[in-house]
Amino acid sequence: MTEYGRGPGSEPWHPEDPLYGDQGWGGQQPAAGHAQYGDQAHQQYPQQDPYAQEQYGSQQYGNQQYGDQQYGDQQGAYQDPYQQQGGQQYQDPYQQQHYDGGWETGPQAATPHGADPSATYGGRPGGYADQQQDYYGTPEAYPPQQPPERRQAAEPGPATDWEAEAQQEETHPFFTGRDDDDDGRDDEPRDPRGGGDGRDRRGKGKTKKKGGRNGLACLLVAAVLAGGLGAVGYFGYQFWQGQFGEPEDFEGTGIATTVEVTIPKNATGSEIGNILKSNGVVKSVDAFIAAQSKNPKGGLIQDGVYILKKEQSADSAVESMLDPASHNNLVIAEGRRNVLVYEQIDKRLDLKAGTTEKVAEEKADSLGLPGWAKNHENVKDPLEGFLFPAAYPVSKGDKPEAILKKMVARANAEYEKAGLESKAEGLGLQGPWELLTLASLVQVEGKTHDDFRKMSEVVYNRLEPTNTETNQLLQFDSAFNYLKGQSKIDISEDEINSNQDPYNTYTQKGLTPGPISNPGNEALAAALNPTDDGWLYFVATDGMKKTEFAKTFAEHQRLVDKFNDSRGN
Template identity: 60%
Template sequence: MTEYGRSPGSEPWHPEDPLYGDQGWRGQQGQPDPAAPYGAQQYQPQQAPQQQYGGDYQDPYQQQYGGQGHPQQYADPHYAPQQQYGDQQYATGGWDTGQQPVMPYDPGPGTPYGGQTPDLYGTPDAYPPPQPPGHRAASGEQHGRRREPEPATDWDAEPEEESHPFFTGADGGESDGYDDEPEAARGGGGRDGRGRPKKQKKGRSGMACLIVAVVLAGGVGGAGYVGYQFWQDKFGAAPDFAGQGSGSVQVEIPQGATGAAIGNLLKDAGVVKSVDAFVAAQLRNPNGDKVQAGVYDLKKEMSAASAVELLLSAQSRNSLIIPEGKRNAWIYEQIDTKLGLDAGTTKKVAEEESEDLGLPEWATGHPEVKDPLEGFLFPASYPVKKGAKPEDVLAGMVARANEEYTKANVVGKAKSLGLEGPWQLVTVASLVQAEGKTKDDYRKMAEVVYNRLKPTNTETNQLLQFDSAFNYLRGESEIEISESEINSNKDPYNTYTRKGLTPGPIGNPGTVALIASTSPTKDGWMYFVATDGKHRTEFAKTHAEFQELKDKFNAQQGID
């Protein structure tokens, strides 16, 4: 029960309570309890003046349970104090959804009020008699304030059907023949079992359904066409030429270019018809990702597959490839050949313009250097266009060397390794590149160099004794050198007679040899011998171990 359905006391309702049970709408007035402590004195409720419009508003629902103006105390817990509303008296239990409330009525003569009860509803301004929940007046005045009519709400009502003539089949208000039937003929007087009006069926026009079907069919057809076009654009074969193409065109592929970037270059040059076709052909080719930077001689209007194959062919590549360890003399000859120049042209340019080709400051001003550009024509692939100048090609190689040396931090690493500067570090890397055979050899070879440069070296007394350095000064390779010849030559590049490093690099080291020279092993290696004469190098820490390796080499070579 809510607080509106029981008395203010804490005791439960009791059958003796006048509000207990279903009293109906006849209304009963609670009788005073004979056992009340007031004796024969009957409770006289305080009379509240009738609320008039225009005066000060007072809360008609104010309960007066012994508050101000009500000194009486209630001893009977079953006696419900009364609430005054105008001149009417209501039981404070209020309305309860589960119990029928007791409504006030005119008790007639002999009531505690004595005499006739005045007619409270005799004037137009009086309050209407109270109504049970759910049946109160939708309009009128309550509690001194006007209330607008509330629309009746049926929560069980079904949503109203569409009444547009297109769907109902009605034509300008004409009946479909069903609504004209008498109500009795439709059964139930037009109401359902709960007394609500029945929903009348709406007719369906065959023509309307046909129109809807046609519209839907047209929409499906249009959507299908759009979907087909989308599929063709996204998943259909990309536009492509057929065949091997014709004519000739030169295309330069820059370093690090992706498949899409290469495709765009080829499309702009008229080699392929679309970028998508080239990318698809490159993905289908197992070696498609091996396209290198360079200048290529291609044909116009080639199929994408043919273009990929030609890019992977060495015959179409118009680039200059510099292997690791190659000397400048060999590189000059290659540039002359690529550019169609007379032999010696590029070497002369290098000698005359070396200071204008972009060498860093730490790479200039070294005495006794045979070639100031040695070590700065970095091993890589360089595009060489027709009509290019040799100084442009050399400048590109020097720029690439500067970039790689900066990445390797040759300036900082040289100090940590006890070298005079980065120029010496590049020189060490060139020696390691020339003497090492495999990647595993490079770090050991670098340790051999650093150990022999130490002032405490008593094994070789700071002599490197590298045959590759002597071959460099001779301008030859893989030659047999007699001990008498080596020991009698005093050239600065002869490491058998001159202590320390050579005046400069003896070739162009690659990235692997360069990194190995910045991080050598620390195992104590001092000697090395190419025991098979070509591919295998073995290392030793003492002179005795070195002699054993030397004897092994002589035996394999058939030398007594």
């Protein structure tokens, strides 16, 4: 049947139908065949219907199919207006018949193949045109049929599959400008005649403008592009600066404002540069690194506390750090006694005199001394020999206890590296404590590295039980000065010989109870590697600068006379 419905009788395809004479969509369907009406035999045609097994996406309206072809799988509720006509219900005899490629035109005999189909339209007396109204004669009977590629979905009914495909349009909010809560619908009002989608659009509360999202999307894209170009430009500039440009730098030797800067141990040039930059001394790390590399002594910058001017050039900063005058470290000299170190700490921290010494006495056991340095008799200061000579960063606000711990830790590290504990026994000494004590004596009496080694041999030789020259008496003026808290050259024999203090080496055999100073690495090395020349005596013939050695008492006496002559005695 046609897709315009059928009447109770034969009603041929009207010539004015837009599809009249169409050989199928695209010319692929054969000419309309002729189905059997009533008891007449069905006429077969030799051509093969290419659409015999193909379904066009049609809809079923009631029990009627369009052209015996199925267009889609949807079913509609459309009722054929021609099923009830003239009080007689029409039953389609072709509902269950298989479509064979022809178009049915009514219950009358089919027009022979190749005959003029116009004969069924009023061309024959008594035809349908003479008996009933031609329903195709009015334009309101049906809408114009179009081929699939030109068809448009009808309203209000649902569109067929191929119609929806033909009319598919872009609905993404990026292109339509709709908000995500629009549900893909246009905010424009629907047909007031009732052809809308049945949704109430009242009460939205705001008016939306089409294209708003388009503008926002464009702005976002433009912002992203601008940000990307800016990033590329920035990194490009940084790369150019790193490869070809001069690093940022101040000019001159700085302003009057100074700052205290602490450089940690083993800091690299980059780390030093970052510290200086963060304190406002230099303008950039790169400038400092370049200046340090350019300066021949740049690698000699040490850890410690520095007082530096702000906003000075990198070259000036390097020179300042190489100048001892800018160091704000607490420097402990080799051979200095603890009592003098305590005074230095009190002054640096603006503390009352005696504050650090009191802390050392009360907390000596908790400052990090090794086990072999504890519990010795007659020791005047258990920390003596453990305030290792070096430069220590000290800032205002530091506590004496913290500074003392740093010094003891440094001494432990140096003594372990030197091997005091493992080498003492091989030298005939009773442990590292005696070896440290020996080094402290050599440190005070000697002036040069050669002096240290010869003086070490003097000590070892006098400690020998077979020594009959001095009978194991060391006879060091420095030990007597230590116990007296003084530094004298001229000491009377009566004063020395009358004093029985354990630290008086004129009256007491062997080593002092403990170290009398803080020896440095040279004195430690000399104590571990003395000469082997037979030295037993020494005299500072010029008082302070030159020391001469002797192997016998007679040679020693000639050196004493030389010393007295130099003093005018």
